[in-house]
Amino acid sequence: MLESHDWSAIWLTLRLALTVTAxxxxxxxxxxxxxxxxxxxxxxxxxxxxxxxxxxxxxxxxFYLLLLMGPHGFIGRLxxxxxxxxxxFTFWGLVVASTFYSMPFVVQPIQNxxxxxxxxxxxxxxxxxxxxxDAFWSVVVPLARPGFLTAAILGFAHTVGEFGVxxxxxxxxxxxxRVVSVQIFDHxxxxxYAQAHWLAGGMVAFSFLVLLALYTLNPDSRWxxx
Amino acid sequence: xxxxxxxxxxxxxxDFSLDVDLRLPGRGVTVLFGHxxxxxxxLLRCVAGLERAPRARIxxxxxxxxxxxxxxxxxxxxxxxxxFQEASLFAHLDVRANLAYGMKRAxxxxxxxxxxxxxxxxxxxxxxxxxxxxxxxxxxxxxAIARALLTRPRLLLMDEPLSALDAARKxxxxxxxxxxxxxxxxxxxxxxxQIEEAARLADHLVLMEQGRVTSSGPLDSTLARLDLPxxxxxxxxxxxxxxxxxHDADWHLTQLGFAGGELWVSERPFPIGRAVRVRILAxxxxxxxxxxxxxxxxxxxxxxxxxxxxxxxxxxxxxxxDAGGVPLVARITRRAADQLGLxxxxxxxxxxxxxxxxx
Numbered sequence: 001m002l003e004s005h006d007w008s009a010i011w012l013t014l015r016l017a018l019t020v021t022a023x024x025x026x027x028x029x030x031x032x033x034x035x036x037x038x039x040x041x042x043x044x045x046x047x048x049x050x051x052x053x054x055x056x057x058x059x060x061x062x063f064y065l066l067l068l069m070g071p072h073g074f075i076g077r078l079x080x081x082x083x084x085x086x087x088x089f090t091f092w093g094l095v096v097a098s099t100f101y102s103m104p105f106v107v108q109p110i111q112n113x114x115x116x117x118x119x120x121x122x123x124x125x126x127x128x129x130x131x132x133x134d135a136f137w138s139v140v141v142p143l144a145r146p147g148f149l150t151a152a153i154l155g156f157a158h159t160v161g162e163f164g165v166x167x168x169x170x171x172x173x174x175x176x177x178r179v180v181s182v183q184i185f186d187h188x189x190x191x192x193y194a195q196a197h198w199l200a201g202g203m204v205a206f207s208f209l210v211l212l213a214l215y216t217l218n219p220d221s222r223w224x225x226x
Numbered sequence: 227x228x229x230x231x232x233x234x235x236x237x238x239x240x241d242f243s244l245d246v247d248l249r250l251p252g253r254g255v256t257v258l259f260g261h262x263x264x265x266x267x268x269l270l271r272c273v274a275g276l277e278r279a280p281r282a283r284i285x286x287x288x289x290x291x292x293x294x295x296x297x298x299x300x301x302x303x304x305x306x307x308x309x310f311q312e313a314s315l316f317a318h319l320d321v322r323a324n325l326a327y328g329m330k331r332a333x334x335x336x337x338x339x340x341x342x343x344x345x346x347x348x349x350x351x352x353x354x355x356x357x358x359x360x361x362x363x364x365x366x367x368x369x370a371i372a373r374a375l376l377t378r379p380r381l382l383l384m385d386e387p388l389s390a391l392d393a394a395r396k397x398x399x400x401x402x403x404x405x406x407x408x409x410x411x412x413x414x415x416x417x418x419x420q421i422e423e424a425a426r427l428a429d430h431l432v433l434m435e436q437g438r439v440t441s442s443g444p445l446d447s448t449l450a451r452l453d454l455p456x457x458x459x460x461x462x463x464x465x466x467x468x469x470x471x472x473h474d475a476d477w478h479l480t481q482l483g484f485a486g487g488e489l490w491v492s493e494r495p496f497p498i499g500r501a502v503r504v505r506i507l508a509x510x511x512x513x514x515x516x517x518x519x520x521x522x523x524x525x526x527x528x529x530x531x532x533x534x535x536x537x538x539x540x541x542x543x544x545x546x547x548d549a550g551g552v553p554l555v556a557r558i559t560r561r562a563a564d565q566l567g568l569x570x571x572x573x574x575x576x577x578x579x580x581x582x583x584x585x
Contacts, residue, residue: 120314123276126301127308128328129377135302138327142318 002198008175009183009199016091016179017159020098024106024155025148027099032110033136051104058101062168065097069169089171094179097169098159106155113147114140146218157210161203231256231286231381231413235272237279244268244279244437250430252287255407255414257424257445259456260434266417267311269434270383273415274308275301286381286413305332307374309384313366315358315373321345322354325373332377340376348372348402364395368402375406382406382414388423403427404585421456425449425465425505426584450553452535452544457555462544463507464554465584470496486549487527491581503584510580511556513545515566517575525578529554531570534563547576 002010035047053061069075069087075096079087087093117140125135141148163181170177172186180199187196234247244265250256258266271277273284275291275298284292291299307328315324325345326336345351348368358366367387374382387403388396400423406414407427418424424431424445431448433441433456441454449456449464456462468482468489478493482502489504496502517526532553533546543563547554554576568574 120310121316123301124308124310124314124316125327126276127274127306128373129302129331130327131302134331139316139318143316145318 003195005174005178006180006183006195006199009178009180010202012091012175012177013160013179013181016094016098017156019095020102020159021106021152021156023095023099024102025152028103028106028151028155029110029148032107033114035107036111036114050107053101054104058162058164059168061101062097062165065100065165066168069093069096088169089173089177091170091176094166094170094177097165098162101162101165102155102158105158106151109147109150109154110144113144113150116147117143149218150214153210153214157207160206231273231415232283233269233273234283235269235279236281239268239277239279242437244272246434246437246439248432248439248442250413250415250432250442252413253411254429255416255427256430256432257428258415258417258432258434259419259421259424259428261419263436264434265437266434267385270385270415270417273381274306274383275299275304276308289380302331305377305380307377307379307382309367309370309374309382309387311386312390313358313363314370315361315366317358320355320357321350321361321369324358324369325354325376328373328377332379336376344372344376347405362395363391364398367391367395367399371402371406380412382410382412384414384416386417386419388420389418400426401585421459421461425463426503447553450546450555452533452546452555457508457535457544458538460509461507462555462557463505463510465503465505466552466554468502468504470494470498470500470502472498484550484552486529486552486554489525489578489581491583494583494585505582505584506554506578507580507582508544508555508557510578511547511554512558512577512579513547513556513566513568513574514577515574518577521577523577523579525581526575527578529574529576531568531572531574533570534568536560547574549576 031050035043066088067073069079071080071086076086079085087096121139121143122132122135125139130138161181163185166177166179166182172178172182180203184196184199187193187199230252231250232248233250236245237243242263242265246269258269260266268277272279272282278298281294282292283294284290290297291304316327319327322341325341329341330336342351345354348371350365350368350372353361353365353369358369361369371387388399391399404426416427428445431443431445432439433448433454441448441451445465448454451457466484468484471481471483471488473480473493479490480493480496482489482491482504491504527549529547529549531545532548535544537544537557541559542557543560545556545558545563545568547556556576
């Protein structure tokens with residue numbers, strides 16, 4: 001059965017995934033909006049940057065984030081100067097890393113949904129006296145709702161499932177950075193296969209339920225992300 | 227303050243350039259007429275602020291929406307109603323919420339009584355709780371028009387509102403548009419490339435070609451101008467405002483009167499005095515030197531020949547006729563014109579073979 005270590009890993013994983021999903025919805029939506037609407041030449045470069053985690057090995061991403069957040073890195077100096085200390089091997093370090101890592105899974109579905117809604121409903125809203133901000137909330141968000149739902153579910157699930165980046169940034173500190181995927185690794189290393197089964201099986205069931213929810217709640221939206 | 231809409235736009239868009247300077251009446255329906263690609267939709271979008279031409283002046287009744295000095299009122303702050311070509315209802319809202327959307331924002335509240343009254347006026351009151359996906363094309367367009375009017379706009383813009391509909395659906399909506407024409411006291415700008423719609427709805431007609439205005443004037447005199455390409459179309463003709471004089475029950479005929487005389491048409495159950503707009507095609511008008519009484523054509527009136535112009539067909543020519551101040555156009559063969567010795571200023575009789583009631 002699950003032990004207290006396992007439960008603390010599960011709890012930590014959920015907290016991390018929820019925090020990252022919330023952050024990504026808040027930050028990813030303006031980014032997705034910009035990507036869907038801009039005619040800037042930077043569009044290609046920004047799209048490529050956002051999508052990098054899809055192709056890079058998590059260890060590569062983790063390695064550079066570790067350097068960036070370290071004492072001599074850009075983010076590290078920023079966090080030290082603002083009195084937050086250093087982020088690696090902390091919960092918030094995981095949050096920052098996971099935010100980068102799961103970014104494409106949130107930005108792309110939202111961007112696709114906004115593009116699918118198109119400019120016409122916004123034009124109609126404008127002729128009905130809705131300001132751009134008003135039109136975004138009253139027309140674009142409701143019409144793009146399946147995309148937002150997909151983004152939230154994928155962002156959450158992807159954060160739950162990450163391993164390499166966590167290990168590079170967070171190490172393996174119980175209650176701080178030891179998430180479920182790392183805990184499974186530890187059990188296997190220690191040949192505690194029964195423990196590993198409980199957690200791994202739980203992850204399989206969790207993933208299935210998430211994807212089931214995705215396809216039943218969103219029957220007509222084909223996710224065109226990665 | 228002058229009651230008028232002035233639109234001056236000069237801009238090279240990606241695929242064509244627009245060069246327009248128009249002053250339009252502050253009341254009634256102005257039809258922007260032209261082939262697709264003539265720039266009429268772009269012009270309408272400029273008036274709404276959906277398109278921003280850097281060099282433009284747009285003002286309604288002295289209220290400036292855009293000028294050359296960078297002043298630009300965004301669409302949502304202009305008091306316009308806009309009916310788009312295709313269905314533009316919000317798919318996530320039912321009909322009632324669609325109707326309330328603009329009204330809430332324009333007037334601060336959505337009175338259910340007003341919504342119901344407007345819905346009844348457009349025959350959509352049974353649909354209020356339906357979603358747009360469950361409506362026919364004609365129903366959707368009626369909801370869109372009602373939704374625009376509920377914001378109490380100072381200007382109504384309609385971009386080919388019937389073009390996505392089949393003939394039967396068009397006939398379903400046209401009576402509502404004709405009623406609007408009679409009831410609305412705001413100016414309407416209506417874009418179409420169907421002369422039939424222009425003939426039925428316009429008070430004022432603007433012809434556009436390749437981003438330029440080739441003519442702007444009252445419908446009746448514009449349709450009768452021989453120097454415009456319009457007069458050379460196969461279905462060229464004039465529109466006359468008449469009123470019902472009486473009925474002949476024995477022969478099932480209705481008599482219509484206008485400044486130039488009387489017309490008999492198949493009986494219609496119209497009350498006496500009612501205004502009726504009729505269309506007379508140039509090819510259905512012939513001329514004679516005297517009133518011909520031994521002819522099956524009984525609609526005839528005395529006219530002055532006001533002008534002669536060549537038609538596209540080298541065998542034919544166009545005659546501009548003046549029947550008591552009302553312009554008519556006739557298309558006859560050049561040989562007939564020559565044999566009759568027609569000259570400008572001559573007194574002739576116009577014989578009208580067919581009259582279409584625009585109802």
